Amino acid sequence: MSGCTHPAHQHCSFCDSKGHLTVEVDGNGDPHIDDPAPKDPSRRGLLKGSIAAGLGTLGAGLVGSSVARAADGTMQTRSHYFIPASADTVHWGYFSKSLKPQVEISSGDFVTIETLTHHAGDDYDRMIKGDPGAESVFHWDKKKKGVNRRGAGPMDASLFGRGAGEGLGVHICTGPVYVKGAEEGDVLEVRIVDVAPRPSANPAYKGKSFGVNAAAWWGFHYKDLITEPKNREVITIYEIDAGLDRNWAQAVYNFQWTPQTDPFGVVHKTIDYPGVIVDHATVKENHGVLKNVRVPVRPHFGVAGVAPKEADMVDSIPPSYTGGNIDNWRIGKGATMYYPVAVKGALFSVGDPHAGQGDSELCGTAIECSLTGTFQFILHKKADLAGTPLDKLEYPLLETQDEWVIHGFSFANYLAELGDKAQSDIYAKSSVDLALRDAFRKSRTFLMDTQGLSEDEAISLLSVGVDFAVTQVVDGNWGVHAVIRKALFSGGSL
Structure with missing residues (x-):
């Protein structure tokens, strides 16, 4: 709305007339993303988090906090943070467990994060000119670059001579966000509350x-x-x-x-x-x-996930068990992602913003468009997962109001499966067949564990009621996803 003073939220549907970011909540503290949660029990979320409204005027760092009632009746504080995109807040082309966090948050907090597309230089006048954040990131003259390392390769460009990082990883990622208390074995729930295009500053x-x-x-x-x-x-x-x-x-x-x-x-x-x-x-x-x-415009984030533990510097292109470059157009406003935590603090980063994409991303890219997202982070501790649908979660799981989406890859954890040369070998060894096999196995287990189906029941349902589709065939570690509609389980009273 016109009252929102931050450029990334000039048209944010969650901004009130005074420029405050607000999230409407119900009696349980759950945010209303678009429509209230359906009464059909088969379409409820996997877990009920303790969620409250995030209030505050947008600015750098902590921008506000509020107190709201959680599902158990207790009053809890929820803080709202802001991470702008600049040369100081992005890491280009890699994930790393050694990155310094941009913010440290508690479970339940909100973070608004600006993201830039790494393709903005294809039209400088339309996508960079006059935008201080983008100009700082893309700055490059004869003396220096605003962001020198671009990729997980050697800094001295001794492999191909392309430049620092060698472009072995290409996505501009903002973050990371450090979640207090997060440890290996936990699950991080990330709710995408809002997504807005970054307006041209020209x-x-x-x-x-x-x-x-x-x-x-x-x-x-x-x-x-x-x-x-x-x-x-x-x-x-x-x-x-x-x-x-x-x-x-x-x-x-x-x-x-x-x-x-x-x-x-x-x-x-x-x-x-x-x-x-x-x-x-x-x-x-x-x-x-x-x-x-x-x-069709379907704003979403191609890259979002937490840091893997297997290597210190990980190419941003192949997706893996901690998320990353999944390139599923469904990871947008109203969606929830669940990520297995691999390192202390989780270290969530997001980038590769897209305005639209079809399944497969066939020619190599989507409509690569800078976006700003508002996220809420809920930490689920390992000790509390037994008997829940998130117990033993080992892959990035997507949930929308109507569907669960299971992500399969050619290699579920290529960093562990392919050994010392994993980050190079993955590009030669991926196939759709392998990705479909992984998606099948994960979906079978998901139906057996969360719906109580036998293996035979799960296999039949996967064939007659579940859609498998190619997520992408361009990210090194190819992807196939299974779309499981919640309405499949509305036949009885739960």
């Missing part, structure tokens, strides 16, 4: 946001092109209404990637290092593409 594009789709060399399509030139990478720029009053995106123009020389003098013949600013004097913009096509 006055020429007031009220608009923009995103990038790159049909790139790592896309599933790349070796199967039929028109010349066969080895081409094509960037398409999309326009999104910053207030989401219009629920579709429209293509503005596209261009074919040409060799780009970065400020350090390295020539990038392909899209091989994140954050290179495209010189539009070297490309031909083709306007009027995808005429009369409206792409």
Whole structure:
């Protein structure tokens, strides 16, 4: 609303006329995301958390707190934090258990987090210009970069000469968030309360946001092109209404990637290092593409998760048991994710924001668009999980109002399964077959444990009532997800 003074929340549906972020709660302290929770018991959440309203004026760090009644009747304080996206708050292209937290929170607290797409440099004028946070992150001149390390590779670029980190991991991640009391074996519940596009700061594009789709060399399509030139990478720029009053995106123009020389003098013949600013004097913009096509806007976070324990520096591209680059368009407003905690404090980070994507992310990217999200974090201690649906959870689980979504990967935990060379071998060993097998096994166990089905019952239901789909085939560790509709279990009284 117009009263919200923070630029990332100019159109936030949760901001009141005074610019305060509020979350409406029911008698149990649960937030109303869109509609009140349905009365059908089969569509209730996996667990009832003790949730309260988060109030406060947006700013750096702690922005406010409130007291609300929890489900057990006790009064509890919930704090609301804010992490802006800047060169000081992001880590580019990797997860690490050694990262210094940006904030330390308690279970039940809210955090509003700004995220930037690593593809913003494909159109500097629309996606970076005039935006201090984005400008600090993407700053790169002959003397220095705003964020030097980009990827989990060597800092001296001794492998390929691309730049610090070598681009072995590409996503700009904001965080991490340290959750007090979180330890290995616990489960972190992350509720996505709100998601809003980051408006263009360029006055020429007031009220608009923009995103990038790159049909790139790592896309599933790349070796199967039929028109010349066969080895081409094509960037398409999309326009999104910053207030989401219009629920579709429209293509503005596209261009074919040409060799780009970065400020350090390295020539990038392909899209091989994140954050290179495209010189539009070297490309031909083709306007009027995808005429009369409206792409559904489904804002979500491609990368979200906690730090793994197996290595200190982990490439952000392949997803794994702690989440990461899952690239499921369902991980947006109103959704809840459950992550197994692997390290002290959990260390949650989020990035790779998307305005829209289809299942498979076939050409290599979605509509990569900077977003701001508000999250609530609920910690479930290992000692309290016995007999609950989260007992022994070993993978990232998605819950929406209507569905549970089970994420399978070619390798459930590739860092442990593939050994010392896991971060390179994963790119050569993934397949949809392996990912489907993993999704099947996880879904079978989920139905047996949470619904009390026998193995034979679970297998029959998986075949006749559950949809399996390809999440993505471009992230190194390929993904297949199973969508289990809660309405399947509404036939009896519970």
